[in-house]
Amino acid sequence: MTDTVRDDDTSVKKKVTLGVNYWKLWTASVISNLGDGVAMIAYPWLASAVTRNAMLIALIAIAQCIPWLIFSLPAGVITDRVDRRKIMIWTSVFRTALTLGVAFVVLASQNSLPSPNDVLSGVVGDTNLTVYWTLVVSALLFGFAEVLYDNAAQTILPAIVEPEGLETANSRMWGAEMVMNQFVGPPLGSVLIGVAFALPFFFDAGTFAIAAALIFALSGVFRVDKPADDTEGNKLGFWAEMKEGIAWLWAHPLLRPMAIILGLANGLGSVYFATFILFAQEALLVTTTTFAILMMAGAAGGVLGSVLAPRISKRLGSGTALHVTLASQAFVTIVIGFATHWAIVWVMFFVFSITAVLWNVITVSLRQSIIPDHLLGRVNSVYRFFGWGMIPIGLAVGGIMVAGAEAAGVDRVMALRIPYFSAGIALFILFLWAAPQLTTEKIEAAREEGISANTRDVS
Numbered sequence: 001m002t003d004t005v006r007d008d009d010t011s012v013k014k015k016v017t018l019g020v021n022y023w024k025l026w027t028a029s030v031i032s033n034l035g036d037g038v039a040m041i042a043y044p045w046l047a048s049a050v051t052r053n054a055m056l057i058a059l060i061a062i063a064q065c066i067p068w069l070i071f072s073l074p075a076g077v078i079t080d081r082v083d084r085r086k087i088m089i090w091t092s093v094f095r096t097a098l099t100l101g102v103a104f105v106v107l108a109s110q111n112s113l114p115s116p117n118d119v120l121s122g123v124v125g126d127t128n129l130t131v132y133w134t135l136v137v138s139a140l141l142f143g144f145a146e147v148l149y150d151n152a153a154q155t156i157l158p159a160i161v162e163p164e165g166l167e168t169a170n171s172r173m174w175g176a177e178m179v180m181n182q183f184v185g186p187p188l189g190s191v192l193i194g195v196a197f198a199l200p201f202f203f204d205a206g207t208f209a210i211a212a213a214l215i216f217a218l219s220g221v222f223r224v225d226k227p228a229d230d231t232e233g234n235k236l237g238f239w240a241e242m243k244e245g246i247a248w249l250w251a252h253p254l255l256r257p258m259a260i261i262l263g264l265a266n267g268l269g270s271v272y273f274a275t276f277i278l279f280a281q282e283a284l285l286v287t288t289t290t291f292a293i294l295m296m297a298g299a300a301g302g303v304l305g306s307v308l309a310p311r312i313s314k315r316l317g318s319g320t321a322l323h324v325t326l327a328s329q330a331f332v333t334i335v336i337g338f339a340t341h342w343a344i345v346w347v348m349f350f351v352f353s354i355t356a357v358l359w360n361v362i363t364v365s366l367r368q369s370i371i372p373d374h375l376l377g378r379v380n381s382v383y384r385f386f387g388w389g390m391i392p393i394g395l396a397v398g399g400i401m402v403a404g405a406e407a408a409g410v411d412r413v414m415a416l417r418i419p420y421f422s423a424g425i426a427l428f429i430l431f432l433w434a435a436p437q438l439t440t441e442k443i444e445a446a447r448e449e450g451i452s453a454n455t456r457d458v459s
Contacts, residue, residue: 018172022160022169024214025156025214028211029176032207032211033181033185034181034185035207036204037295038207039200039204040189040295041186041291047135050135055400061395062396063139063140064142065270066143066392067140067143067147068384069393071144072385073242075148076242076245076377076380077381079148080374080377081241083221083222084155084156084222084223087148093212095145096209098141102135103201109131113128147384157368163368163451167362171309171357174302174360175302175305175357178357179303186295187292188203189292190292224374241378244378248378250382254446258363259383259386260386261437262363262383262387264390264430267391270390270395271423274397275398275402275416278402279416279417282413283339284340284342285342286342290342293342294342301357302356305358305361308358309357309358309362313361317440319438319442320440323434327431329352332348332352336420337417337419337424338417367383369447370450370451
């Protein structure tokens with residue numbers, strides 16, 4: 001399958017071929033994201049069935065995100081040392097085994113768990129410690145596997161798709177992922193969990209296994225040809241390689257502020273996401289079905305965003321498009337904080353997902369275009385360290401904020417709203433600071449300089 005793009009220098013249209021390997025990778029991503037969409041319903045609903053404590057709920061999310069803070073940098077070195085395809089295969093196999101373990105623990109405890117309807121009615125007894133700690137430990141291990149898998153997945157794409165096709169390849173990938181992750185998966189998850197709490201976990205394990213097989217079918221070797229070495233040609237050690245990636249990003253005048261801005265935005269977003277399942281159940285009064293519909297909003301907006309992203313970026317300019325994303329996050333967060341019906345939140349999720357995909361298409365394609373291949377894993381991991389490392393901190397702040405408000409005598413529902421108001425104000429301040437850092441002129445200049453430098457390295 002091909003897509004037509006215009007070469008701005010020659011005004012000649014070129015055919016960009018995505019290739020068989022891309023579609024294998026695309027299919028693997030679609031299937032695994034179907035499982036993720038099912039898990040999006042299963043895990044939070046199971047967590048809310050075993051405890052109603054806001055801090056304990058937040059701890060599960062924190063456990064899954066902590067690896068982004070402590071493992072991102074080592075994962076970058078591993079990605080640049082090991083065949084990236086093999087990393088994706090073995091992390092998928094590991095996640096298959098881990099999810100099966102969770103499924104069997106849930107199956108063994110099924111008779112002691114309340115039904116989804118009982119959860120909505122508040123019929124939850126003492127915290128089921130076996131299931132709870134299974135969720136915490138599995139979330140932590142999943143986080144480590146996810147860090148390594150995602151870094152390899154983003155760095156393998158430039159070896160499969162030409163630079164001029166990266167925005168198209170990324171937008172198609174994210175569009176399909178969102179359909180499965182948030183449109184098809186959540187309703188399926190709500191059906192499966194209604195049959196048995198353990199069923200969605202068995203399903204999720206199966207999708208990881210199929211994805212591993214598809215990635216195994218990729219042809220070629222996806223290992224960096226150029227080893228990391230010093231000025232005298234000696235191979236660098238593990239820590240020296242890590243420092244090289246950190247130094248490269250920190251010296252870059254655009255990627256450094258972009259990484260910091262993303263980290264602050266993600267951290268603030270996770271302040272309210274920490275207890276979202278409780279907010280949805282107690283403030284919005286969702287059922288498993290309406291919660292699934294609510295999660296579908298992200299898919300609907302994401303699909304539209306994946307189609308429109310290249311056009312919006314071209315029409316507005318990449319810098320202005322990023323400004324729209326940051327401003328919309330602040331607006332959406334405040335509106336959700338005031339919402340009393342899930343339909344309002346659905347619209348807000350839809351709007352924000354459009355702009356979130358727009359941000360991803362622009363920034364990920366930019367990194368893939370300008371970072372040298374032999375540094376791509378490490379620099380990408382440093383960027384994601386900033387971008388994702390703030391998430392567990394934000395989750396902890398969100399859980400503490402709700403627990404502290406309740407301890408001070410604030411009404412439970414109002415306590416669940418406070419993180420939205422606080423994060424929304426902070427996000428607006430972030431937008432005002434970030435806008436001058438991310439201009440179209442700076443982004444396009446960095447892209448041209450990076451592509452030119454990479455072309456010289458290849459030559």
